[in-house]
Amino acid sequence: MAVEKQTLIELSGVSIGYSNHRLIENINLTIQKGEKILLLGSNGSGKTTLLKVIAKLKKPIAGNISYNYKILSYVPQSKKIDHFPISMQNALRLYYPLFYPKQKQNQEIEAVLKQMNLWEKRNLLLSECSGGELQRVYLARALLRNPEILLLDEPLNAIDITSKQNFLSILDEMYQHLNCTIIMTSHDLSEKILNFFNKKLYIDHHTLNIIGGN
Amino acid sequence: MIENLYFYLPQIIIGTIVGLFTAIIGIFVILRKTIFMGVTLSQSITVAIIITLLLDLHFEGLVHFLAMILFLPIYLLHNKVINKDALLASGFVFFAALGQILTTIGANVQNHIVAAYFGNILFLSEKEWFNIVIPIILISIILWIFYRWFLAISFDQEYAYIANLPVNLIETLYFLVLSATLSLSIYFMGSFYSIAHLIIPGIIALQISRSMKSTFIIAILISVFSTIVGFIISLMEINIANTKFNLPTSSTIILVLSLNFVFLLFKKFTK
Numbered sequence: 001m002a003v004e005k006q007t008l009i010e011l012s013g014v015s016i017g018y019s020n021h022r023l024i025e026n027i028n029l030t031i032q033k034g035e036k037i038l039l040l041g042s043n044g045s046g047k048t049t050l051l052k053v054i055a056k057l058k059k060p061i062a063g064n065i066s067y068n069y070k071i072l073s074y075v076p077q078s079k080k081i082d083h084f085p086i087s088m089q090n091a092l093r094l095y096y097p098l099f100y101p102k103q104k105q106n107q108e109i110e111a112v113l114k115q116m117n118l119w120e121k122r123n124l125l126l127s128e129c130s131g132g133e134l135q136r137v138y139l140a141r142a143l144l145r146n147p148e149i150l151l152l153d154e155p156l157n158a159i160d161i162t163s164k165q166n167f168l169s170i171l172d173e174m175y176q177h178l179n180c181t182i183i184m185t186s187h188d189l190s191e192k193i194l195n196f197f198n199k200k201l202y203i204d205h206h207t208l209n210i211i212g213g214n
Numbered sequence: 215m216i217e218n219l220y221f222y223l224p225q226i227i228i229g230t231i232v233g234l235f236t237a238i239i240g241i242f243v244i245l246r247k248t249i250f251m252g253v254t255l256s257q258s259i260t261v262a263i264i265i266t267l268l269l270d271l272h273f274e275g276l277v278h279f280l281a282m283i284l285f286l287p288i289y290l291l292h293n294k295v296i297n298k299d300a301l302l303a304s305g306f307v308f309f310a311a312l313g314q315i316l317t318t319i320g321a322n323v324q325n326h327i328v329a330a331y332f333g334n335i336l337f338l339s340e341k342e343w344f345n346i347v348i349p350i351i352l353i354s355i356i357l358w359i360f361y362r363w364f365l366a367i368s369f370d371q372e373y374a375y376i377a378n379l380p381v382n383l384i385e386t387l388y389f390l391v392l393s394a395t396l397s398l399s400i401y402f403m404g405s406f407y408s409i410a411h412l413i414i415p416g417i418i419a420l421q422i423s424r425s426m427k428s429t430f431i432i433a434i435l436i437s438v439f440s441t442i443v444g445f446i447i448s449l450m451e452i453n454i455a456n457t458k459f460n461l462p463t464s465s466t467i468i469l470v471l472s473l474n475f476v477f478l479l480f481k482k483f484t485k
Contacts, residue, residue, distance in 0.1 A: 057372055074376045084245060084369060085423050094366040095377040098359065125424060145377065 006033040007068060008149055008181055009054060014063030016049050022061065023049055027208045029201075033148070036175065036196065037183045040211075041203030047185040048077070050208075051151045054183065073142035075152040078134050078159075081126045088129070088137050089113065089122040092144060112140045116170060132163030136170065143174060150174075152184040156193070164188075168196055218449045224343055229467070230441045231346065232399040235353060236408055237415035237437035239395045241429055242388065244416045245368040250302045251292065252392065252412050257309035258285040259397050260405040264313050268320040274345040278397040284309070289389065338402065346402070349394050356391050364388055365426065407464040411437055414471045418478050440471040 009031040017023035023046030031037065031054075041047045052058040055074050056067070092109045113119040116136040126134065135155045142150055152171075156164050175182060186193060194200070200211045219226075243252040262280035266272045288305045295301045357364075363384045367374050374381050399408035419432035444467030451458050 052372075055376060057375055072376065074373060076370070076372065083420060085420060085425055085429055086365075086369070087425065090426065091369065094362055094369060095373060095379065096362075098363065141373070 007031070008033055009069065010066045011060075012064050014053070014060045014065060016046055016053050016058070016060050019061060022206060024203055024208050025206050027063070029208065029210075031149070031181060031183070033181055034179055035181050035183075035199055037181070037199045037201060038193065038197035039183060039185045039201045039203070040187075040189070041185075043187075045203040046206075047203060048153055050203075051153055051183065051185060054149075055151055069148045071145050071147045072149040072151065073145045073147035075135070075138045075142050075150070075155050077153045078131055078138070078155070078157065081129075081134070084127065085125060087123045087125055088118060088140075091126055091137065092141050095141065095144075108144055109140075112143050115143070115174070116140045117166075130159075130163070132159040132167065135159060135163075135167060139167075139170065139174075143178075146178065147180055149181045149183065152182065154185050154187070156186055156188050165192070168192060172196065219446065222445070222449060224340075225338075226442065226445045228343055228346055229403055229445060229463070230438050231350060232395075232402050233407070233411045233437045233441040233467070234434045235350065235395050236399045236411035237433040238357065238430060239392050240412040240416040241419065241433055242364050242368055243392065243412055244420060245365075249413060250299060250306075252396070253409055254288065254302045254306045254309065255281070255285050255393060256396050256400060256405055256409050256412070257306050257313070258288075259393070259400045259408075261309050261313045261316065262397070263400060264316045264320075268316060273342075274349065274398060274401050277401055278349075278394055281397055282393055285393070346398060349398050353391055353394055356387055360384060360387055403467075404464045406468055410468040410471050414475050415440075418474060421478060421482070436471070436474055440474060441467050444468070444470040 007030055009029075011027045011029045014027040014029075015022050015025045016027070023044075027050070039047050039050065049058060051074070053060050053065070055072055089109050092112070093105055096105055109122075110119065113122055116139060118133065118136055118140065121129075121133065124133075126137065129137065139152075139155070155167060159167070171182065174180075182197075184197070202209045202211050240252070243249055259277065259281040261284055262277045263272075265280055266276055285305075288301060292298050292301055363374075363379060366377075366379060367381060367384050367388070371381065374384070396408055396412070399411065403411075415433035415436040416429075418436055419429045423429040423432050445463060447470070448461045448463040448466040451460060
């Protein structure tokens with residue numbers, strides 16, 4: 001049975017970066033529902049900036065983008081949190097609408113923390129979390145929005161091999177469940193990661209190249 | 215001393231209230247790493263107070279309005295310049311210099327300087343005490359409603375955009391609450407008292423607490439304790455070499471507050 005493809009984002013002739021320093025030029029890319037896209041490139045090549053343009057956090061310096069999604073979520077690069085005394089479950093509450101029922105919040109947070117295998121550690125402060133745990137908290141926060149598109153910015157950086165495998169299996173489970181589009185940046189070229197994604201993009205010399213598709 | 219304490223009870227209550235609200239807002243200022251911005255804003259408020267003193271139009275609403283106008287260029291530019299700290303430092307020295315020049319222009323210079331930098335709560339009229347009521351009610355309502363979203367933009371502002379929170383509205387409300395609290399605090403207790411309350415209780419609380427709730431409670435307790443103890447000490451008559459004098463209120467409170475900080479550092483380093 002042929003599956004109807006739905007275009008969520010279309011970039012035509014897009015350039016990103018700064019007026020005096022373009023990171024990627026003339027991007028022509030279509031992002032469709034259900035795709036799992038891996039974005040590769042060296043440090044400073046523009047991977048994070050491209051994710052931010054897709055998330056509408058930054059404007060492109062040239063070209064057109066059409067957005068056809070309703071809900072997008074984002075897992076940022078893991079930063080050490082050393083000055084914010086907040087537990088996992090309270091950190092997940094922060095981005096709810098103001099008068100969202102507390103009971104519903106509790107149910108949703110419990111479900112997502114259980115999915116991430118973090119429920120037992122729900123009262124742990126974020127400053128006490130390991131890199132892998134922190135990434136799963138950010139993923140949990142992103143999933144609370146039931147996104148159509150999930151952007152992940154180098155989530156596998158600074159975590160050990162076991163945590164990487166754990167993270168990928170959670171991501172796969174989540175993909176099966178939500179059937180959302182995943183776009184992830186990474187430096188990691190291990191087989192397991194490459195096999196997980198069905199489309200690979202590589203930034204080289206200010207150009208975005210598609211090196212693998214369905 | 216007890217009679218003095220009774221006589222100055224309204225001032226003690228007012229000083230305690232503005233102190234604790236400044237300490238609450240200070241936690242957001244520290245979490246957002248905008249201490250320098252808070253300190254520069256406090257200098258623009260000090261200039262606004264000096265202007266109202268010179269014009270003999272000394273009421274809190276006008277101080278807040280003038281301070282916002284003075285600080286607006288810095289607020290609008292601070293996210294657009296390459297070096298935020300350089301802009302804020304320039305603003306700080308500009309407002310400090312402007313404040314000093316304005317006090318020199320006006321008559322009764324010494325009193326103006328003392329009022330702007332150290333507060334003059336002990337000499338404010340009963341009518342002026344009530345200037346605190348409406349701003350404090352408004353600040354409390356905004357804090358109560360938007361507390362969680364203030365924390366959200368402090369924790370991760372980019373994600374707040376992603377989650378479709380009205381970030382610009384939250385930022386504006388936060389800035390209004392911060393400037394209103396500082397205006398009140400400087401108006402009653404002076405610039406140095408306000409900066410001390412903006413930073414010290416929050417820093418201590420964040421070092422020792424394990425939740426946001428306890429952070430706010432500890433900061434409030436430290437602020438209230440220091441204000442009351444500082445007030446009481448300043449009302450005691452000190453006799454040195456047959457010379458009787460009283461310590462200045464705001465500065466005594468700041469010293470008590472600072473001693474809390476020194477005590478915390480001592481405890482941390484001797485652990």
